[in-house]
Every structure is written in structure tokens, then in C-alpha cells.
Amino acid sequence: MAAFSFTLTPSVHKASPSSLSWTLSLSSVVPTSFPTRRRPTNARPIVVVSALNAKPTILVAEKLGQAGLELLKGFANVDCSYNLSPEELCAKISLCDALIVRSGTKVTREVFESSGGRLKVVGRAGVGIDNVDLPAATEHGCLVVNAPTANTIAAAEHGIALLTAMARNIAQADASVKAGKWQRSKYVGVSLVGKTLLLMGFGKVGSEVARRAKGLGMHVIAYDPYAPADRARAIGVELVTFDEAISTADFISLHMPLTPTTSKILNDETFSKMKKGVRIVNVARGGVIDEEALLRALDSGIVAQAALDVFTEEPPPKDSLLVLHENVTVSPHLGASHSSVLSELAPFVLLAEKLGRLAVQLVAGGSGVQSVKITYASCRGPDDLDTRLLRAMITKGLIEPISSVFVNLVNADFTAKQRGLKITEERIVLDGSPEKPLKFIQLQLANVESKFAGALSDTGEIKVQGMVKDGLPHLTMVGSFGVDVGSILGDRNVNVNFMSVGRIAPQKQAVMTIGVDEEPDTETLKQIGEIQAIEEVCFP
Known part of the structure; x- marks a missing residue:
């Protein structure tokens, strides 16, 4: 390991908002560090189990991404057993400390009872947890966790895809052409512009569908007794009563969890109140529609078409009359499937938390923060960038260093509000x-x-x-000064393992010492020395 140091002199030059430079206080010590090119190999989650030094066992009951499985295998014994029957699941669960499921596995009271108290956590890879018996989990002291925004955009996009494919008979026309036919008049379809779309459920997915449907020129209404009226108004959505909703809609899209209240909410009675020729999309839960009643409504013409991604029984029977109906477009529960849902944001998540931690440590006393403004600069439009995860990680970084509160995506907004922390967000479109x-x-x-x-x-x-550069977070501004040292070393593949800053005199020059694993070449040292704010660079 080697070290070198340099002296910094305050500069009158102010970095532009879009410049990519390392920023450093020239009269103070800034508690931060340069990014490194190699990640430590010994960083692992710590899991406490009953047997000394024993790895926990995780049962993965439904398919996950390979990256997630590799992460789990780093600290646990992973049993990937898919399509288990209820009996098989109960037989296996007593040997497991954790269970990971998607929407296809029902975690019943029998599962918790069969675990014998060993099962400590059930992880739901997705939003809804209606397939987990929560009272039974509570009784058995088992945590149930989910990923509340992991598939929001993917589900919304798939809902819109089904809506448009259904309206234009894409699936039927495709099959017809591949069968050697050319029936243009049969598959003309209907227009979406000016039609009324009813969203049954106006949560995260419903809100995203609304934004996209408005862009298609549709009039959007919503039924959700728990939705805030101000949030609906902000998107341009009208909240209406249930009876008004189902009687006026041209299209109905379902985005609600399966509960005793919502089970078979669309049935013979509700279908009879709808406009003749209504079209229905379901990317929520199969059980919210009475499938036999839907089949009758299709045959009678009350429902002109349906597009279904979910079913009461998954996979549905091969001879299902609903699936085989000529006016039904189907997909095999794809709404939550999107390979890039979180991967592209992963390095920015780490950056967001680090910025929050640094900012709060710069505050005198640490706990006096009441107002935070977050600015996101992006070449994407506001509707194409979901910043909720980033906001949550910034909140985590701001709060955890100065309190004993554990902050995550689920409780970030609540925790900020509880502590009187006002967070505002601004987008700069580049x-x-x-x-x-x-x-x-x-x-x-x-x-x-x-x-x-x-x-x-x-x-x-x-x-x-x-900013994120080469997949790693880089600090680029503190106050108004910029010193582009970290980026230069990173570009040259020079690994930084420590950094220390001290003052020569109050309000005067600052001295920085950086430890590196490799000796920087002459060109690298020259490039650092040419930075305006650096007075002298020394390497032993």
C-alpha cells in the first residue's frame, strides 16, 4: 500500500450544477471516502441461528432471479423446490428458517403449525400478501415481509399492454395470420381515445396505469374507498362510487388485493349493471372475478372482451372454457415479470443512502434536520423514473446514524413524518x-x-x-467546491483504501492524504495536479 498527499487552496471557481467533480471543503474535514474499484469480499449479512456457526436454511418455493439466489447462497443453505403441494410444503417447512414465495404458494396456518416454531420469516417476492395467513404468522412469531414497489411499473405496463392488445385484437389477428388467413375486417378492434377507463383499486399500480391511460387519451375514473382525493386529482382521475363506476365504464381494469371484501367483486349481479360491450382487464388477483359469471357475461355480450393475466387456479385447466374463449386474451401471470425492474437503480440506491448519511453528519448536532430537498437530474421524463426507493434510502441515511430507528422502504415515509422531517423532491430533465x-x-x-x-x-x-460511474457511487459535490480526485483515480483503476483530511490553519489550506494499493503513474499525478483547487501533489 502507498500513500500520497496534496495541498488545497480555496478557489473562486464554482462548479456548474451539471459538472461531474469531486467536491471538498477546503477549510474543514469532510467525513467521507473515495469510491474504490474493488468491493470487499468479506461483506456478508449476519444471520443468528440456534446452532453455533450453522447456516440457516431458506426454502425458495417459486422461481427467483439468479442474482437473488446467488446472494442467498452466500450466507445460507438454499433449497429451491418449486410447485410443491400443500402436503409437501408442510413436510419440508420444519427444516427451514425462512420461506420465500411469490403469488402462487399459499402459506396457510397448517404451514406455520408444521414448522414447529423454526420458521422465522416469510418473504413475499412482490406486493400482495393475501396468500399468507397473517394472523397465524403473528401467533407463531414469524415475520412476513414483502417488496411493495418491486413490480409496480412492470404490472402497470403489462396492464396497458393487455388493454391495447385486447382492444385491437392483436392476439387473435396474430393467430389468424399464422394460420394462413387474412381477415382484416374481422379484427378491426375499437379505439381508446375518449373512452372511459375504470380503475378498481387506485394504489401504486392503479396510479401508474392511470398516468399511462391518460396519455392514450382515455377518461379515467377510479373506485377505491381508501384512495386520497388529492392524489387522484393530481393525476387527473375522478373518484366515483362503486355503482356509478361499473355503470359508466367502457373499460374496467382491476388493481386490488384479494380480501374477503374483494373476493368475486365482479359477479353476475355486478355484470348485469354494466354497459353492454364493456371490456375487462385483470392483472391483480384471479379471485376478484367470479370466472363462471364472467364466462356467462362474455357469452351474453355484456362483456365484449376480457384480458386476463391471473386466474383463480394457476395454471388454469387446459380445457378451461374461459381461457379458450375467442374473446379472451390471456397471459401466464406475467404482470410482475421484468428483468430490469430494480437492477438499473441498484447503484443509485447505494448512492442515495450514502448521501443521506454524509449530509446528516455534516450538521452540527446531527438531529436538527427538519427540511430536505432532493434533486434528481435525469434524461428521462418524470413518468419514466420512480424515485420512491431512492427517497426511502435517503431517508434511511438521514435518520439511522442519529437514532436507533430501523428504516426501510416500507416505513421510510412514515418515519420521516413521525420525526417532523419534511422531504421535497425536484426533477431536472436534461x-x-x-x-x-x-x-x-x-x-x-x-x-x-x-x-x-x-x-x-x-x-x-x-x-x-x-453520481454513479462505472457502477460505483461517487461523491461529486460538498458545498460549492469541486476537486475531481476520486473520478481521476477511478478512471485509472487505482484502488483507494483510505482518505484523511486535516487543516494547516483554520480557514486556510487543507491537506489530504490518500492511501492507494497501486502506485499512480506520472500522467495520473499530473492530471490531479492540474486541478485548479490543488496547490501541490506529493507522492513518496
Whole structure:
């Protein structure tokens, strides 16, 4: 390992908002570190089990992405057993500490009772947890966790895909042409512009479907007794009563969980109140529709078409009259399937938490933060970038270092509100390719005092900014100063293992020492020395 140091002198140059530079207080110590090119190989989750040094056993009952399985195998014995019958699941569960399911496996009271108290957590890879017996889990002291926004966009996109494919008879026309036919008049379809779309359920997925349907020129109404009216108004959606909703809609799209209240909410009685020729999309749960009643409504013409991604029994029987109906478009529960749902945001998630942790440690006293402004700079439009996960990780970074509260995606907004932390978000749309989700993330903490004068921007706010480069988070701004050292070393594949900053005198020059694993070449040292704010670079 080697080390080198350099002296920094305050510069009057102010980095532009879009510049990609390492920013450093020139008169203060900034508690941060440079990004490294190699990740530590010994970082592993710690899991406590009853047997000393024994690995926990995780039963994966439905297919997961390979990256997720590899992560689990790093610290646990993983048993991938798919399509288990209820009896087989009960037989296996007593040997398992954790169970991971999607929507196809029912985790019943019998499963918890069969575990003999060993099962500690059930992980639901998705949003809904209606396939898990929550009271039984509570009685047996078992945690139930889900991924509440992991498939929101994917489900919304699939709902719109089914809606448009159904309206234009895409599946039927495709099969006809492949059979050697050319029946243009038979598969003309209907227009979406000006038609009324009813969203039954106006949560995360329903809201995303609404935004996309508005873009198609549809009039969107929603039925959801728990939806905030202000959120609906912000999207341009009208909340209506159940009877008004089903009697006026041209299209109905379902986005509600399966509960005793919603089970078979569309049945013979409700179908009889609908406009003749209504079209129905379901990417929620099969049980919210009485499938036999739907078949009767299709045969009578009350329902002109249906597009279904979910069924009461999955997979449905091969001879299902509903699946085989000529006016029904089907898919095998694809709504939550999207290979890039979270992978592209992964490095930005790490960046978001690190920015939050750095920002709060720059505050004098640490706990006086009441207002945070987050700015996302991206070449994507607002509707193509879901920032909720990033906001949650920033909140986690801001709160966890100064409290004993555990913050995650589920409770981030609640925890921030409980602590009186007001978070506002701003989007800057940049010109350029939308290939990457974000150019940079910036945090501004107003009305606080800093332990480090150099961390304050020209407006007196604590400001930190970061970006992702080569898959790794980089700090690019603290206050108003920029020193592009981290990016230069990273570009040259020089691995940084520590960094220390000290002052020569108060409000004067600062000295930084960086430990590196490889000796930087002459060109690298020259490039660092040419940075305007650096006075001298020394390498032993």
C-alpha cells in the first residue's frame, strides 16, 4: 500500500450544477471516502441461528432471479423446490428458517403449525400478501415481509399492454395470420381515445396505469374507498362510487388485493349493471372475478372482451372454457415479470443512502434536520423514473446514524413524518440519452448549522451531490467546491483504501492524504495536479 498527499487552496471557481467533480471543503474535514474499484469480499449479512456457526436454511418455493439466489447462497443453505403441494410444503417447512414465495404458494396456518416454531420469516417476492395467513404468522412469531414497489411499473405496463392488445385484437389477428388467413375486417378492434377507463383499486399500480391511460387519451375514473382525493386529482382521475363506476365504464381494469371484501367483486349481479360491450382487464388477483359469471357475461355480450393475466387456479385447466374463449386474451401471470425492474437503480440506491448519511453528519448536532430537498437530474421524463426507493434510502441515511430507528422502504415515509422531517423532491430533465436512469442526485439541508464551513453552499445550505460511474457511487459535490480526485483515480483503476483530511490553519489550506494499493503513474499525478483547487501533489 502507498500513500500520497496534496495541498488545497480555496478557489473562486464554482462548479456548474451539471459538472461531474469531486467536491471538498477546503477549510474543514469532510467525513467521507473515495469510491474504490474493488468491493470487499468479506461483506456478508449476519444471520443468528440456534446452532453455533450453522447456516440457516431458506426454502425458495417459486422461481427467483439468479442474482437473488446467488446472494442467498452466500450466507445460507438454499433449497429451491418449486410447485410443491400443500402436503409437501408442510413436510419440508420444519427444516427451514425462512420461506420465500411469490403469488402462487399459499402459506396457510397448517404451514406455520408444521414448522414447529423454526420458521422465522416469510418473504413475499412482490406486493400482495393475501396468500399468507397473517394472523397465524403473528401467533407463531414469524415475520412476513414483502417488496411493495418491486413490480409496480412492470404490472402497470403489462396492464396497458393487455388493454391495447385486447382492444385491437392483436392476439387473435396474430393467430389468424399464422394460420394462413387474412381477415382484416374481422379484427378491426375499437379505439381508446375518449373512452372511459375504470380503475378498481387506485394504489401504486392503479396510479401508474392511470398516468399511462391518460396519455392514450382515455377518461379515467377510479373506485377505491381508501384512495386520497388529492392524489387522484393530481393525476387527473375522478373518484366515483362503486355503482356509478361499473355503470359508466367502457373499460374496467382491476388493481386490488384479494380480501374477503374483494373476493368475486365482479359477479353476475355486478355484470348485469354494466354497459353492454364493456371490456375487462385483470392483472391483480384471479379471485376478484367470479370466472363462471364472467364466462356467462362474455357469452351474453355484456362483456365484449376480457384480458386476463391471473386466474383463480394457476395454471388454469387446459380445457378451461374461459381461457379458450375467442374473446379472451390471456397471459401466464406475467404482470410482475421484468428483468430490469430494480437492477438499473441498484447503484443509485447505494448512492442515495450514502448521501443521506454524509449530509446528516455534516450538521452540527446531527438531529436538527427538519427540511430536505432532493434533486434528481435525469434524461428521462418524470413518468419514466420512480424515485420512491431512492427517497426511502435517503431517508434511511438521514435518520439511522442519529437514532436507533430501523428504516426501510416500507416505513421510510412514515418515519420521516413521525420525526417532523419534511422531504421535497425536484426533477431536472436534461438533454441526452435516457439509457441511464439518473445523471446525479443532490441533497440540500436548509436552516441548519454545519460543523464544517466548507460544506455550506453559497445560499447557506448544506449541499451534497453524487453520481454513479462505472457502477460505483461517487461523491461529486460538498458545498460549492469541486476537486475531481476520486473520478481521476477511478478512471485509472487505482484502488483507494483510505482518505484523511486535516487543516494547516483554520480557514486556510487543507491537506489530504490518500492511501492507494497501486502506485499512480506520472500522467495520473499530473492530471490531479492540474486541478485548479490543488496547490501541490506529493507522492513518496
